[in-house]
Structures are given as structure tokens and as C-alpha cells.
Amino acid sequence: MMKVLIAGGGTGGHLFPGIALAEEVVTRHHRNEVVFVGTERGIESRVVPKEGYPLELVKVQGLKGKGFVSLLKALFALPLAFIESFRILARQKPDVVVGVGGYASGPVVLAAWLMGIPTAIQEQNALPGFTNKVLGRIVRVVFIAFEEARAFFPEKKVQLIGNPIRRKLMDNYLRSHVAHERFSVLVFGGSLGARGINQRMTEALDSLGDLKDSLHFVHQTGKNDLESVRKGYADKGFQAEVVEFIDDMSSAYARADLVVCRAGATTLAELTVCKKASILIPFPHATDDHQAVNARALVDAGAALMFRESELTGEKLAQTVRELKSHPERLKSMEKKAGLLGRPEAAKELADVCVDLMVQTWGPNGRERTPIEAEKKAPRSHS
Numbered sequence: 001m002m003k004v005l006i007a008g009g010g011t012g013g014h015l016f017p018g019i020a021l022a023e024e025v026v027t028r029h030h031r032n033e034v035v036f037v038g039t040e041r042g043i044e045s046r047v048v049p050k051e052g053y054p055l056e057l058v059k060v061q062g063l064k065g066k067g068f069v070s071l072l073k074a075l076f077a078l079p080l081a082f083i084e085s086f087r088i089l090a091r092q093k094p095d096v097v098v099g100v101g102g103y104a105s106g107p108v109v110l111a112a113w114l115m116g117i118p119t120a121i122q123e124q125n126a127l128p129g130f131t132n133k134v135l136g137r138i139v140r141v142v143f144i145a146f147e148e149a150r151a152f153f154p155e156k157k158v159q160l161i162g163n164p165i166r167r168k169l170m171d172n173y174l175r176s177h178v179a180h181e182r183f184s185v186l187v188f189g190g191s192l193g194a195r196g197i198n199q200r201m202t203e204a205l206d207s208l209g210d211l212k213d214s215l216h217f218v219h220q221t222g223k224n225d226l227e228s229v230r231k232g233y234a235d236k237g238f239q240a241e242v243v244e245f246i247d248d249m250s251s252a253y254a255r256a257d258l259v260v261c262r263a264g265a266t267t268l269a270e271l272t273v274c275k276k277a278s279i280l281i282p283f284p285h286a287t288d289d290h291q292a293v294n295a296r297a298l299v300d301a302g303a304a305l306m307f308r309e310s311e312l313t314g315e316k317l318a319q320t321v322r323e324l325k326s327h328p329e330r331l332k333s334m335e336k337k338a339g340l341l342g343r344p345e346a347a348k349e350l351a352d353v354c355v356d357l358m359v360q361t362w363g364p365n366g367r368e369r370t371p372i373e374a375e376k377k378a379p380r381s382h383s
């Protein structure tokens with residue numbers, strides 16, 4: 001029996017690896033528990049309750065600055081979030097705390113460390129964010145997904161395991177290979193959508209008119225561009241499903257012959273596990289340009305093509321789609337190379353280490369809990 005507290009979120013790229021860990025933990029034993037800590041405005045406030053896990057909220061702002069000392073200062077300058085974190089940890093009594101990045105991760109992991117609870121962080125990107133770089137010094141284990149991230153953390157703590165993928169996404173994906181007649185392009189801009197991608201793709205349609213009847217698009221726009229993108233496809237006579245957000249990414253991937261997307265780390269992990277060929281357009285304003293560094297790993301392996309948004313015209317994008325469509329053997333080779341980078345076992349490996357941390361710290365049964373606390377752990381079922 002183990003209780004894991006997962007702190008962080010904000011965007012899907014941080015939260016979904018946490019959900020993947022949660023799924024692994026609760027399917028191992030019906031009395032295992034997972035609690036999330038996030039913020040009201042993060043994607044977690046919508047997704048976590050839907051997934052059936054309890055969510056505690058803290059009020060945190062982004063932390064910017066440089067160096068360990070300035071982060072500590074910034075964290076202590078947020079006394080409310082910090083006090084809330086202590087309270088949550090005292091109430092929840094987790095055996096292990098895992099930070100997945102995003103606003104809530106910093107104060108909660110720091111508070112857990114001060115309370116003597118074993119901590120770990122999971123860094124999704126090739127270049128770690130500021131908070132994780134600092135938390136790396138205090139946590140017991142640092143999980144990374146790209147070799148490039150190793151250099152930013154104490155060597156002995158690092159475990160390169162890849163980014164955990166949601167079990168539901170994997171299971172459904174394996175079951176949902178769909179036969180389709182048209183060449184299907186999945187277009188999406190990370191968990192929030194991407195204006196740059198929305199614009200380039202609608203511009204690209206102008207140069208793809210002759211292929212209209214053999215192309216099918218599934219396009220996720222994010223909140224703001226839904227109507228204009230929908231209109232773009234409709235006015236130009238293309239067959240397209242245009243949505244604000246895709247709930248079922250497994251069937252979206254399953255139907256795609258080609259994916260056009262940003263280079264968020266969780267997206268890339270999914271592309272490799274699902275063996276998909278992709279055109280990557282990294283988010284140009286990502287901190288330290290980390291999306292381009294993420295993308296490089298796939299490009300160097302021959303699994304993807306990458307274009308800088310500033311250099312990519314609609315016409316160039318159209319030409320690339322056209323070329324890949326007319327060279328299925330090239331697409332196949334990209335798919336194969338993507339598959340070689342996939343780490344489908346990441347969630348399991350992460351959960352194994354959580355068990356080790358619990359056993360080392362609290363013994364094989366975890367923390368002592370009063371009979372009432374233990375009783376509250378009603379057996380849960382998880383689909």
C-alpha cells in the first residue's frame with residue numbers, strides 16, 4: 001500500500017506524465033492512493049477530477065530568476081503557497097512526493113523535503129526548467145527523458161527513463177488502428193493549441209488544392225482560433241475535423257499518417273511510442289528554446305522533420321506534406337525510427353522507484369496512519 005502525491009501541472013505536458021504515473025500506481029494495488037496538488041487555473045483543475053483523483057489546490061505564481069538562493073527566496077516570498085503546501089502534506093501524509101513541473105511543483109516539493117518526505121522530480125524536457133534545476137539539488141531522484149538533461153542535475157540522482165505515457169492513451173491506441181482512405185494529417189499545438197501552427201496550416205491549404213480529395217485533416221486549434229481555422233478549411237473545400245481540444249488523442253494518433261505539431265516533450269514521447277512520422281514546429285518562445293532541443297533528438301534519429309516557425313511559410317509546409325504523402329516508404333522509415341525512440345515502460349519504472357523510496361524511508365508498509373486514516377482508503381476501481 002502506497003500513497004503518492006503528485007505536485008504540478010499547469011499545462012498538459014506537465015500534468016499528463018503525472019496522470020500516467022497515477023494510473024500505474026493505482027492499478028498495482030487497490031489500496032494504493034494518489035493525490036494531486038495543482039492550481040485553480042491549470043489544466044489539472046479540469047482534468048484531474050475527471051480522471052477520478054483527488055486534487056488539492058495551492059495559490060502560486062510563476063517563479064522567475066536565477067540560481068538556488070534566489071529561488072529559495074522567491075519560494076519563501078510566497079508564504080501562502082508554502083503554508084498551504086505544509087498543511088496539505090500534513091493532512092495527506094503521502095509516502096512519496098513527485099514534482100512534475102509547473103507552478104505547484106516548487107513549493108510542494110520544497111515543503112515535502114523540509115518535512116522529511118522522500119521526493120523526486122520528473123523533468124520532461126531536454127533542457128530543464130528553472131524550478132526543476134533547483135529542486136534537483138534537494139530531491140532524492142531526478143527522472144529525465146532526454147540525455148541532454150543529465151548535465152543539469154547531480155549525476156547520482158539521475159535516472160533516464162523517458163516520459164511516462166497515459167495508460168489509457170497507449171491501450172486505446174493499440175486497439176484503435178483505423179483503416180482510412182484519405183491521407184490523414186493530425187495538426188495540433190500542444191495542450192493549448194498554437195496560433196503559429198494554425199496560421200501556417202491554413203495558409204498551406206492554398207498550395208494543396210489539387211490534393212483536396214485525397215487529404216483529411218484533424219486539427220486542434222486551442223481556445224482562440226477555432227472559428228477562423230474551421231472557416232479556413234471550409235472555404236477552401238477541405239475535409240477537416242476542427243476542434244478546440246482533442247479528448248481522445250489515441251484515436252487521433254491512430255488515424256494519422258502524418259502529424260504536424262509543436263515539440264513539447266510529452267507530445268514527442270507519444271509520437272515515439274505511437275510510431276508516428278511528424279513535422280515539428282517548436283514553440284519559438286519556449287524557455288532556452290527547449291522545444292527545439294527536444295525536437296532535435298527526433299530529427300537526428302530520422303524520425304521527424306523540424307522547421308522554425310519564423311522560417312516556415314504556408315507554401316513550404318504544403319510542399320513538405322506533399323512530398324511525404326508521395327513517398328510512403330520515407331514515411332514508413334520515419335515511423336520506424338520514431339518507434340525506436342519510444343519508452344513505453346517509463347511509468348512502470350517511475351512507480352518502481354517510488355516504491356523503493358517508500359520502503360527505504362518508511363518500511364514496506366509505508367507511513368504509519370491512524371486506523372481512521374487507513375479506513376478512509378476505500379478500495380477504488382479505475383478504468
Ligand SMILES: CC(=O)N[C@H]1[C@@H](OP(=O)(O)OP(=O)(O)OC[C@H]2O[C@@H](n3ccc(=O)[nH]c3=O)[C@H](O)[C@@H]2O)O[C@H](CO)[C@@H](O)[C@@H]1O
Pocket residue numbers: 011012013014016101124125188189190191192220244245246247249262263264265266267268270283286290291294
Ligand atoms: C508552451 C509551453 O511552455 N509548452 C510546454 C508544455 O507543453 P504542452 O502542455 O503543450 O505539452 P506537450 O506538447 O508536451 O504535451 C501535450 C499533451 O497534451 C495532450 N493533448 C494535446 C492536444 C489535445 O488536443 N489534446 C491532448 O490531450 C497530448 O496528447 C500531450 O499529452 O509542457 C511540455 C512538457 O514539459 C514542454 O515541453 C512544452 O514546451
